[in-house]
Amino acid sequence: MKHSRTIFTSLCPFVILALAAILSFAQQKPKPPLKVFISVDMEGISGIVHGDQTTPGTADYADGCAWMVADVNAAVEGALAAGATEIVVNDSHGSMRNIDAALLTPQAVLISGTPKPLSMMQGIDASFAACLLIGYHAKAGTENAVLDHTISGSVVRAIKVNGIEMPELGLNAAIAGYYGVPVVLISGDTAVCRQAGEILGKDVVTVAVKEAYGRLAARLVPLPEAHNKIRMGVKEALGKLAGAKPYKLIAPYTFELAYHVSAQADMGAMIPGVKRLDARTLAFTADDYIQGFRTLRAMISIAPAR
Numbered sequence: 126m127k128h129s130r131t132i133f134t135s136l137c138p139f140v141i142l143a144l145a146a147i148l149s150f151a152q153q154k155p156k157p158p159l160k161v162f163i164s165v166d167m168e169g170i171s172g173i174v175h176g177d178q179t180t181p182g183t184a185d186y187a188d189g190c191a192w193m194v195a196d197v198n199a200a201v202e203g204a205l206a207a208g209a210t211e212i213v214v215n216d217s218h219g220s221m222r223n224i225d226a227a228l229l230t231p232q233a234v235l236i237s238g239t240p241k242p243l244s245m246m247q248g249i250d251a252s253f254a255a256c257l258l259i260g261y262h263a264k265a266g267t268e269n270a271v272l273d274h275t276i277s278g279s280v281v282r283a284i285k286v287n288g289i290e291m292p293e294l295g296l297n298a299a300i301a302g303y304y305g306v307p308v309v310l311i312s313g314d315t316a317v318c319r320q321a322g323e324i325l326g327k328d329v330v331t332v333a334v335k336e337a338y339g340r341l342a343a344r345l346v347p348l349p350e351a352h353n354k355i356r357m358g359v360k361e362a363l364g365k366l367a368g369a370k371p372y373k374l375i376a377p378y379t380f381e382l383a384y385h386v387s388a389q390a391d392m393g394a395m396i397p398g399v400k401r402l403d404a405r406t407l408a409f410t411a412d413d414y415i416q417g418f419r420t421l422r423a424m425i426s427i428a429p430a431r
């Protein structure tokens with residue numbers, strides 16, 4: 126009897142602690158969902174400076190793919206550290222089959238392949254809390270910018286929406302904005318980071334992983350440091366999500382597409398509702414941004430290569 130009371134007395138604090146832990150756990154509110162959408166291009170990935178590193182069939186392509194998944198995994202880790210409950214990664218470059226699914230952090234879901242109706246933004250919807258743009262690049266015609274182009278290097282000279290010349294980051298941020306989702310972080314070279322600030326405002330977190338000396342050369346942030354910058358940047362961006370605003374353009378949306386040469390405009394000019402502003406520039410207006418974006422993509426796709 127005495128012996129069992131001693132055991133009871135000595136166990137008592139543990140029982141109380143266990144009960145307290147169970148009670149406090151029961152009182153905790155369920156974690157609110159934090160869904161994060163990540164669109165990943167390739168030209169702005171840490172380490173990449175040349176088209177050979179982004180093109181299948183070249184000796185350098187495997188390096189590009191390895192560096193791409195390393196940047197993505199750093200972003201996924203940052204999102205998980207910030208409490209992300211669901212992460213969707215959309216491979217957004219070329220064939221859109223660059224990310225090796227086996228190497229992606231398993232907490233993330235991969236969208237792979239092309240064509241996709243929303244292209245680089247496929248998979249986004251209003252249930253997401255935030256969008257991250259990883260490995261992005263500056264718009265066509267930007268000086269000192271690694272592999273600058275807009276959607277198609279051989280077709281597009283410039284794209285404007287409502288008079289604003291758009292890099293891909295702007296076109297895609299407007300898709301996120303259509304669903305009420307803010308773009309909170311972008312990674313790439315210093316040029317695309319500058320353009321992100323110009324279009325999205327100063328609150329977007331920018332992570333520069335290289336500084337270009339031209340179109341095909343750059344001073345690289347050492348890769349482990351670049352990955353750490355992405356990880357920390359994502360954590361910071363998602364930590365201050367409450368103040369983030371979606372990027373919204375005002376309807377109706379006037380799209381202007383300047384091709385490199387007039388022969389490329391000849392096909393798009395046949396689409397009903399499309400106006401020809403000059404030999405190589407077409408324009409149209411859409412009431413719905415997504416519809417306009419799809420028309421724009423079709424106009425780019427039907428153009429013959431230069």
Ligand SMILES: [Zn+2]
Pocket residue numbers: 166167168217218219
């Ligand atoms: Zn790309």
